[in-house]
Amino acid sequence: MKILVPVKRVIDYNVKVRVKADGSGADLTSVKMSMNPFDEIAVEEAVRLKEKGVVSEIVVISIGMPQAKDTLRTALAMGADRAILIEATTDVNQDIEPLSVAKILEKIVEEEKPDLIIAGKQAIDNDVNATGQMLAGLLGWGQATFASAIEITDGSALVTREIDGGLQTIRVKLPAVVTADLRLNEPRYVALPNIMKAKKKPLEERPVAALGVDIAPRLKVVRTVEPAGRSAGVRVASVDELVEKLKNEAGVI
Amino acid sequence: MSVLLLAEVHNGQLATDAVAKALSALAPLNDSVDILIMTGEDVGAAKEASQLDGVSRVLVAQDETLAHGLAEPSAALVLSLAPGYTHIAAPATAYSRNILPRVAALLDVMMIADVTAIESADTFERPIYAGNAVQTVTSTDRIKVFSIRTPVFKAAGQGAVAPVEILRPIVDPGLSSWVEETTIASERPDLTSARVVVSGGRGIGSKEYFETIVKLADKMGAAVGASRAAVDLGYAPNDWQVGQTGKVVAPDLYFAVGISGAIQHLAGMKDSRVIVAINKDEDAPILRIADYALVGDLFSIVPELTEKL
Structure with a gap:
């Protein structure tokens, strides 16, 4: 069984985001970039399925800057077998929209014919939460989003999903798209020998133009601003003072 | 249109x-x-x-x-x-x-x-x-x-x-099927629509003590929330998580108890009308955005507040 895992290079989780003065977006120049945390969970899940003997090959793919090679190398060091980089931009500030990403992935799926795609549920930059669902729709495949557990049995995946108010379990026929939620697993730390080994694993670079997919953005950015801040209020000295303020000043109780 | x-x-x-x-x-x-x-x-x-x-x-x-x-x-x-x-x-x-x-x-x-x-x-x-x-x-x-x-x-x-x-339903493509659902039936209001939300974080210290947060919420007819840290530590179930990857809430009154105020948590609650932060740490970032901040021992403050509200 073959798994395809798309991974995105995004601003590192711990970096404070600053908005560019011209309002076109966040300033990503000379900022630390890492693999999208949800994609890391997706890679980890694929590797665990391989370790269980359920999966024979893991292909990781990234779409974007040439530097996304580093992100793919990380995925290879975690245990993926080979990587594909679709070079779609040389501008770190140009985000490829989920619809375009899904269309590019659709082309690659036609070539690679994976049995399962595990994607992160959302990228922490544009926060759209759409690529996996869009890809499943374009392929006409079933989908199981926001997974917190995956079990592969006889041509289907039994997936526990995080929904509002609890958990839902569904069975989805393979091939299918599953998107990873936060609690699916805890990604491993990559050991140095694996980083060295990953350098020898195959990484294919391809220009997006050759795929014949229109990636012109559908959304035009009008402006980007910092959110309105909240200023600190008052310190209260005791529970009595707090209760008094909530009653008489804020009027909320 | x-x-x-x-x-x-x-x-x-x-x-x-x-x-x-x-x-x-x-x-x-x-x-x-x-x-x-x-x-x-x-x-x-x-x-x-x-x-x-x-x-x-x-x-x-x-x-x-x-x-x-x-x-x-x-x-x-x-x-x-x-x-x-x-x-x-x-x-x-x-x-x-x-x-x-x-x-x-x-x-x-x-x-x-x-x-x-x-x-x-x-x-x-x-x-x-x-x-x-x-x-x-x-x-x-x-x-x-x-x-x-x-x-x-x-x-x-x-x-x-x-x-x-x-409407006439369409034909199901039959690609997936429902197996089961474990939703927790609760008398409490829904987190995203509650007028008051009481949330607990890492500072609560244990699953057992998180019950005091629940008691405070019940006293106020409030929904219970949690920070990601509290969920990861097993103090509270996943679907109580407020924040970037959890639920976004904007109640009239939000209590952040033992929550330091990581940016991921603030993303989920900063549109609340009135924010109350209760924390033992003078320097917790949550205190900088709270309308009312009370610094002290949670283990005495929370029961006292529950009693006096």
């Missing part, structure tokens, strides 16, 4: 608060709004939806395959109605996040997620980078598919009577 608004029904219950808030969010479009209910239950929820102000029609598809929000049959049904609409929207919930992007892809349009303001028929405001930036985008697509971050809007009123029409 007209709008199709998806309304979630779970165990026969309409998500009335979210739908009512979505209706006011849609007001700037100045369009007729049809509500779409996809349900496996009887159609009682439709009557409730028909009484919300600003609804033109309520369309109901009732079929076993639509009972659990499975993406493939639900998206297929929405797609069959799409040609009649310029906008397809839903409150931003796990339900709609599962269905709407699939619909958008099959219409060859981009998904616009978590809209916090509608500027015009094609221009929308939405948070990015976990709310660290707010972006306004103009869509060039012929149909706009978007989800609405409803907690930031006031609920539309009730008292209208819109006609209810029953």
